[in-house]
Amino acid sequence: MTLTDAKRPLQLNDIGQLRHFLSLDGLSRELLTELLDTADSFLEVGARAVKKVPLLRGMTVCNVFFENSTRTRTTFELAAKRLSADVITLNVSTSSTSKGETLTDTLRNLEAMAADMFVVRHADSGAAHFIAEYVCPGVAVINGGDGRHAHPTQGMLDMLTIRRHKGDFQKLSVAIVGDILHSRVARSNMLALKTLGCPDIRVIGPKTLLPVGLEQYGVSVYHDMNEGLRDVDVVIMLRLQRERMQGGLLPSEGEFYRLYGLTTQRMALAKPDAIVMHPGPINRGVEIESAVADGPQSVILNQVTYGIAVRMAVLAMTMSGQTAQRQLESEHAAKEQN
Amino acid sequence: MTLPNPEKLLPEMAAALDSHLAAHGISDPCFIGIRTGGVWVAQALLKARDQNEALGILDVSFYRDDFTQNGLHPQVRPSQLPFEVEGQHLVLIDDVLMSGRTVRAALNELFDYGRPASVTLVCLLDLNARELPIRPDVVGATLSLPPEQRVKLLGPEPLGLEYQTLAPAAN
Amino acid sequence: MPIQILGARLIDPSSGRDEVTDIYCADGKIVAIGKAPAGFAARQTIQAQGLIAAPGLVDLSVALREPGYSRKGSISSETLAATVGGITSLCCPPQTKPVLDTPAVADLILDRARESGHAKVFPIGALTRGLAGEQLSELMALRQAGCVAFGNGLANFADHRSLRRALEYAATFDLTVVIHPQDRDLAEGGIAHEGPAAAFLGLAGIPETAETVALARDLLLVEQSGVRAHFSQLTSARGARMIAEAQARGLPVTADVAMYQLILTDEALHGFSSLYHVQPPLRSATDRDGLREAVKSGVISAISSHHQPHEVDAKLAPFAETEPGISSAEILLPLAMTLVEDGLLDLPTLLARLSSGPAAALQLPAGRLAEELPADIVLFDPKRSTIVGETWHSKGRNCPFIGHRLPSAVRYTLVEGRISYQA
Numbered sequence: 052m053t054l055t056d057a058k059r060p061l062q063l064n065d066i067g068q069l070r071h072f073l074s075l076d077g078l079s080r081e082l083l084t085e086l087l088d089t090a091d092s093f094l095e096v097g098a099r100a101v102k103k104v105p106l107l108r109g110m111t112v113c114n115v116f117f118e119n120s121t122r123t124r125t126t127f128e129l130a131a132k133r134l135s136a137d138v139i140t141l142n143v144s145t146s147s148t149s150k151g152e153t154l155t156d157t158l159r160n161l162e163a164m165a166a167d168m169f170v171v172r173h174a175d176s177g178a179a180h181f182i183a184e185y186v187c188p189g190v191a192v193i194n195g196g197d198g199r200h201a202h203p204t205q206g207m208l209d210m211l212t213i214r215r216h217k218g219d220f221q222k223l224s225v226a227i228v229g230d231i232l233h234s235r236v237a238r239s240n241m242l243a244l245k246t247l248g249c250p251d252i253r254v255i256g257p258k259t260l261l262p263v264g265l266e267q268y269g270v271s272v273y274h275d276m277n278e279g280l281r282d283v284d285v286v287i288m289l290r291l292q293r294e295r296m297q298g299g300l301l302p303s304e305g306e307f308y309r310l311y312g313l314t315t316q317r318m319a320l321a322k323p324d325a326i327v328m329h330p331g332p333i334n335r336g337v338e339i340e341s342a343v344a345d346g347p348q349s350v351i352l353n354q355v356t357y358g359i360a361v362r363m364a365v366l367a368m369t370m371s372g373q374t375a376q377r378q379l380e381s382e383h384a385a386k387e388q389n
Numbered sequence: 390m391t392l393p394n395p396e397k398l399l400p401e402m403a404a405a406l407d408s409h410l411a412a413h414g415i416s417d418p419c420f421i422g423i424r425t426g427g428v429w430v431a432q433a434l435l436k437a438r439d440q441n442e443a444l445g446i447l448d449v450s451f452y453r454d455d456f457t458q459n460g461l462h463p464q465v466r467p468s469q470l471p472f473e474v475e476g477q478h479l480v481l482i483d484d485v486l487m488s489g490r491t492v493r494a495a496l497n498e499l500f501d502y503g504r505p506a507s508v509t510l511v512c513l514l515d516l517n518a519r520e521l522p523i524r525p526d527v528v529g530a531t532l533s534l535p536p537e538q539r540v541k542l543l544g545p546e547p548l549g550l551e552y553q554t555l556a557p558a559a560n
Numbered sequence: 561m562p563i564q565i566l567g568a569r570l571i572d573p574s575s576g577r578d579e580v581t582d583i584y585c586a587d588g589k590i591v592a593i594g595k596a597p598a599g600f601a602a603r604q605t606i607q608a609q610g611l612i613a614a615p616g617l618v619d620l621s622v623a624l625r626e627p628g629y630s631r632k633g634s635i636s637s638e639t640l641a642a643t644v645g646g647i648t649s650l651c652c653p654p655q656t657k658p659v660l661d662t663p664a665v666a667d668l669i670l671d672r673a674r675e676s677g678h679a680k681v682f683p684i685g686a687l688t689r690g691l692a693g694e695q696l697s698e699l700m701a702l703r704q705a706g707c708v709a710f711g712n713g714l715a716n717f718a719d720h721r722s723l724r725r726a727l728e729y730a731a732t733f734d735l736t737v738v739i740h741p742q743d744r745d746l747a748e749g750g751i752a753h754e755g756p757a758a759a760f761l762g763l764a765g766i767p768e769t770a771e772t773v774a775l776a777r778d779l780l781l782v783e784q785s786g787v788r789a790h791f792s793q794l795t796s797a798r799g800a801r802m803i804a805e806a807q808a809r810g811l812p813v814t815a816d817v818a819m820y821q822l823i824l825t826d827e828a829l830h831g832f833s834s835l836y837h838v839q840p841p842l843r844s845a846t847d848r849d850g851l852r853e854a855v856k857s858g859v860i861s862a863i864s865s866h867h868q869p870h871e872v873d874a875k876l877a878p879f880a881e882t883e884p885g886i887s888s889a890e891i892l893l894p895l896a897m898t899l900v901e902d903g904l905l906d907l908p909t910l911l912a913r914l915s916s917g918p919a920a921a922l923q924l925p926a927g928r929l930a931e932e933l934p935a936d937i938v939l940f941d942p943k944r945s946t947i948v949g950e951t952w953h954s955k956g957r958n959c960p961f962i963g964h965r966l967p968s969a970v971r972y973t974l975v976e977g978r979i980s981y982q983a
Contacts, residue, residue: 061831068460076760085463092448095467101501104451106461155876175878176762177832185876198880200762235762263765264756367451371460378458 068372071192074201075242089364107136110167114140117173130362162187176200206239208361224251229289241268255279259300280320395548398529403437418478421445426484429544445470452494475503484542486512489523562586568608572929573912585935588976615915616648616936621864628657631871633955639678641954643973643981646893648936649926654686661686661697663705682708693717711738731787746770753843757826791815797850804859814921818866834875834882835960861917865889869956887956894946894966935977944969
């Protein structure tokens with residue numbers, strides 16, 4: 052007996068446009084490229100005196116953060132405001148009992164106040180999917196990070212960074228270093244790079260920080276940092292997430308730095324024009340040497356600017372897809388009546 | 390009814406533009422084409438005026454008034470204005486003036502760059518179908534079309550015009 | 561009331577009987593098979609031509625949720641749901657509130673079950689007080705009160721020594737211990753099988769070794785103590801092989817598997833549906849295939865539903881915050897018939913895994929169709945289908961098979977000669 056459950060992918064509308072932005076899984080190269088192109092346009096807007104466009108005027112974007120974050124939250128706020136949307140930000144502290152009710156009730160109350168879009172960050176993998184599917188089906192959901200599963204806007208801003216500084220993905224060698232096991236950024240990056248045609252994606256870390264089944268991402272695994280960095284064009288350093296590590300995965304930060312820290316010496320193994328990226332916040336002296344983080348090859352600060360443009364593109368495209376779906380459904384209903 | 394040949398209209402438009410600018414005491418304006426057709430017309434017009442001015446490109450996708458009905462245009466590209474708008478005389482060029490909403494969007498966008506000294510509007514075709522009080526200063530030709538017909542500009546070289554018939558509205 | 565069942569194909573796995581015949585029941589027993597006894601006056605006749613008559617199914621793991629979890633289920637609702645699935649005898653686990661570690665709780669459960677009058681209930685008592693894995697429950701008192709076996713669920717013992725002593729105590733009095741092999745430390749924090757699917761979805765993993773390490777330890781301690789042990793809810797092919805090896809060297813251990821583990825794999829988790837959140841977790845396709853082979857060979861001699869009904873809220877949250885469990889007692893027979901449909905088992909073997917096999921594992925007075933035995937019978941039509949969810953009796957609708965069409969349909973379930981369910 053086989054169970055087939057073929058449903059339309061949750062985050063796409065009937066004509067294949069984004070209506071939610073939950074994960075990079077299942078999105079085509081064309082769609083991701085369109086997103087990057089749209090982000091380019093928003094970068095240009097960000098360079099003007101008046102950094103706003105009226106696209107989402109009259110609409111309300113609710114940032115609902117069940118997990119603390121200053122960086123992601125503020126860039127989403129900025130992105131929504133630059134689209135002329137009204138923005139509400141809720142920091143919901145999670146209680147240990149009946150979390151499910153709190154989440155559902157909170158969001159339904161916001162929907163009742165005419166929220167058009169939720170940006171959600173949550174400690175549980177699958178939270179954004181859950182909300183998109185069950186809580187408020189008519190409201191666009193943007194995943195601002197769910198557990199270890201996905202951080203699709205970060206993935207896309209990393210891709211925009213690579214495209215702007217290094218060009219064609221199909222010619223690049225990219226290394227992702229550190230705590231892949233617990234990293235939603237790493238998972239989103241691996242998916243994006245694969246979809247965009249990067250032929251050489253490397254993950255570097257000790258066995259205890261790498262998940263099983265990495266083959267499904269089409270990446271090469273390195274335990275030796277020096278080997279892994281050889282001739283790469285892009286180095287993405289992940290934060291060593293102290294608070295997420297249960298005991299026993301690493302002996303110490305010191306040993307991690309000695310073996311996997313990105314030092315000036317190690318950077319010399321990569322291509323001379325290689326770029327250094329980091330989703331932030333940086334742990335200086337743990338995963339990266341200050342000289343490298345602040346050095347000429349680092350594009351870490353640019354990533355923040357690109358992040359606003361990418362998030363503007365995501366908000367705009369998703370709102371557009373929701374609108375298109377409503378249009379399609381009312382046309383369909385009108386046809387049914389005749 | 391046969392459509393006019395844009396290549397033939399351009400010299401007259403160039404001359405008309407020069408008169409208009411002289412009459413208003415405008416020298417050294419900056420030229421801006423509205424993507425995509427307006428840019429082609431602007432490039433051809435600049436060639437006809439035989440002057441090597443820089444051309445600004447305006448993409449109005451983010452300023453359109455139909456986002457809630459039609460969503461985002463899939464082919465958004467960044468605008469590129471290689472000059473300051475603040476205090477500048479501008480010549481804004483589009484291919485086909487129909488409802489006037491594109492020009493309205495373009496004006497809104499320009500004003501987010503700065504406060505221009507003036508904006509002169511040049512259109513290749515005026516379809517006499519305005520829904521807003523927008524008036525071109527220089528027009529190549531005026532046409533009236535039946536309701537299901539549109540006109541499309543072909544380009545960039547040579548420029549041409551062709552009819553397009555819309556599909557009948559769903560009942 | 562005297563009932564006669566005419567023209568059914570009777571399959572009794574333990575005797576090997578497989579023939580079209582008539583069955584005569586009175587006073588709760590089967591009084592004759594084949595020919596009516598002299599003076600038999602049926603008050604009810606079931607025309608069973610085209611139907612199969614099998615021993616009422618024996619399900620070793622059905623959570624009734626009473627006492628203590630009334631939002632999830634009650635003895636009345638869940639024993640009824642069980643009969644819909646063809647089950648006439650079931651074992652309920654000790655995870656009630658309060659835990660089934662005192663005779664009073666056992667009495668309550670048995671009284672309620674008798675009042676409800678649906679499937680017969682054989683409680684499994686808690687091996688340790690509160691299931692805390694430290695102090696032994698009063699096993700003999702619980703046995704007197706009606707507990708047929710003792711288990712600690714997935715909750716581990718405080719240390720190996722406590723586990724060993726519990727097994728030896730049980731062995732003293734010839735009590736059967738039900739073991740759910742999962743090492744707490746290796747499983748720590750995990751909610752899904754540690755494999756590519758969980759890695760992709762970012763769900764914390766429970767490695768296969770959580771089961772096999774516990775199994776290795778448990779088998780050796782079972783051997784040392786001489787206790788009669790039944791291993792419940794296997795999930796891995798490797799685990800099934802370890803049971804097979806133990807059986808081959810003469811250790812009299814038995815094992816069961818949840819029916820849904822023979823169908824679903826961790827691939828079902830894509831999309832994050834909480835309907836597939838179960839403990840122990842769904843594992844890989846290789847594991848599922850290995851378990852199916854073990855069921856076929858008889859290494860695993862019992863299939864259970866591992867019925868765990870939940871209220872809607874328990875499943876309406878992001879995956880990690882939902883409670884594990886699938887409600888499926890009421891479709892046990894049709895769901896199990898997919899194994900026949902797939903060609904894995906023939907019908908008598910399947911019925912053995914659902915009746916005589918489980919009964920033998922826990923030495924229950926059930927699972928056989930023969931004269932003088934209780935008239936616990938399921939009559940089903942192998943040519944019809946069941947559309948899952950068209951009717952639903954369990955309080956828990958947390959069943960991923962709802963909406964699917966399954967082979968065969970239960971028509972009558974008789975418990976002690978009384979029609980408990982009729983389609």
